[in-house]
Amino acid sequence: MKKITALALIAITLVACKKETxxxxxxxxxxxxxxxxxxxxxxxxxxxxxxxxxxxxxxxxxxxxxxxxxxxxxxxxxxxxxxxxxxxxxxxxxxxxxxxxSVTVNDFKDNIYDMTLNMVGKRMSSSANGKTVVIDTKQSAPKEESLKMDYMVSKGLAGNKLSVKMDIYGNIKSITGFESVHNNLRKAIAGTIREKKQQDAIIENFKAGFNEEMMKEQLSKNLxxxxxxxxxxxxxxxxxxxxxxxxxxxxxxxxxxxxxxxxxxxxxxxxxxxxxxxxxxxxxxxxxxxxxxxxxxxxxxxxxxxxxxxxxxxxxxxxxxxxxxxxxxxxxxxxxxxxxxxxxxxx
Incomplete structure (x- = not known):
């Protein structure tokens, strides 16, 4: 009986000492x-x-x-x-x-999260035939002329933020702030593309693939x-x-x-x-x-x-x-x- 009691005490001690992580x-x-x-x-x-x-x-x-x-x-x-x-x-x-x-939680009220979607940066690379070309918003523009437009667009997006409202079940209620993103993108390409009509065409083309509906779908799939x-x-x-x-x-x-x-x-x-x-x-x-x-x-x-x-x-x-x-x-x-x-x- 003493041995059984001793074993029980050891077991209790081990459980008590074990911390959950x-x-x-x-x-x-x-x-x-x-x-x-x-x-x-x-x-x-x-x-x-x-x-x-x-x-x-x-x-x-x-x-x-x-x-x-x-x-x-x-x-x-x-x-x-x-x-x-x-x-x-x-x-x-x-x-x-x-x-x-990344996503920063600003507030939580009435079962709704007020969050900021941070668009930190983008990197693209392509390798073939022993050669690699890179577009990285954290680096300077690539030397290849054919890559500079993609770099400017990516650079114009980096650092932007969108406001997201989401309920506790992961339903995305709204995403706002796209107008600011479009304005920053226009500024990024203005140095190279001075014609306003061309700028407008690029912005409109961008809007078709980057809008509230698309971002809602993407976030929902990931969350x-x-x-x-x-x-x-x-x-x-x-x-x-x-x-x-x-x-x-x-x-x-x-x-x-x-x-x-x-x-x-x-x-x-x-x-x-x-x-x-x-x-x-x-x-x-x-x-x-x-x-x-x-x-x-x-x-x-x-x-x-x-x-x-x-x-x-x-x-x-x-x-x-x-x-x-x-x-x-x-x-x-x-x-x-x-x-x-x-x-x-x-x-």
Whole structure:
């Protein structure tokens, strides 16, 4: 009996000494860099509600963010292409893009977060045939004339801010501040493009791809990651979106909540890019094309805040083309692997 009591006391002591910790990803206010750190959790904080919480085994997502804290939202994309020409030669190239953004929580009132979306900077690089060209808003303009316009546009965007209103469930209510962004962009290109009509054309073209509707969709995809009705461990759900202008070809992604533990929720992602083929004949020549692909990866969410810690997706596509006159056939193929990562510094 004494031995059993002693073992029980040791067990109680070990439990009492063990401190709960959590892993958080944040923007260091001094350096501006994104960092992932493990911090101790007080008993009071451990007792607080979780952002990813379950009721009868059904997990739902909401956001429990801290006022004054800046949360990272850095997007990185790398595409590696391999092209096989009709004469059998292989040409390879790599394109990389980093959009550095973050979100600062200004206030929280009536279940609505008042936040600032910080557009910190952008970097693009392209490598092929042993040569690399770079556009980086944190560096001087590239020497290549063909890259200077892209640099000016990216430079005009860096440092801008948008105001975001979001409810605790991740629904984006409004995004404002675009007029200021457009004005700053106009100033950035004015030194090179002096004709107002040309400036207007560039601004209007930019507005078509950078507006409230587009940004709402982008933020929602990156933040609202679990269905509103909730989901169970191992349960699947799907999303579908058009990948051609006619809406005839759709890509369906399947998500599965794998686990919720150690302060994190993990979601697996799988999908197939439907095969598409086309055959056209004209003037005795027949052109044939086929393409398809797949997507896979995972998403990690902070259980305590509901914020996206990391997304790492891989998209693989293959395309084949041939041209024939009935006697001879020339063929060409292109394979591409694209990595899409949110918050790449997450460990």
């Amino acid at each position: 959590k892993t958080i990803t944040r923007v260091d206010p001094k350096t501006g860099k994104t960092e992932t750190v493990t911090v101790e959790v007080s008993a009071e904080e451990a007792a607080k509600p979780k952002a990813i919480a379950d009721s009868s085994g059904v997990y739902k997502q909401k956001f429990i963010l801290e006022k004054g804290v800046t949360y990272p939202l850095v997007s990185y994309q790398r595409e590696i292409q391999s092209l096989t020409t009709p004469d059998g030669k292989t040409i390879s190239g790599t394109n990389e893009t980093t959009d550095e953004m 609202k990651l679990i269905p509103s009705k909730g989901t169970k461990i191992g349960e699947k759900w799907t999303t579908s979106e058009d990948i051609d202008p006619n809406g005839k070809l759709k890509q369906t992604l399947t998500f599965t909540l794998v686990k919720v533990e150690d302060g994190k929720a993990e979601i697996s992602v799988t999908g197939v890019i439907p095969s598409k083929s086309d055959k056209q004949s004209k003037d005795g020549m027949t052109h044939t094309m086929s393409m398809g692909g797949s997507e896979s990866g995972k998403i990690i969410i902070d259980e305590n805040t509901g914020w996206l810690l990391n997304q790492n997706l891989s998209v693989k596509t293959n395309q084949k083309e041939s041209l024939s006159d009935g006697k001879q056939t020339q063929s060409m193929s292109k394979n591409a692997t694209t990595s899409i990562i949110i918050n790449p510094s997450y460990k």
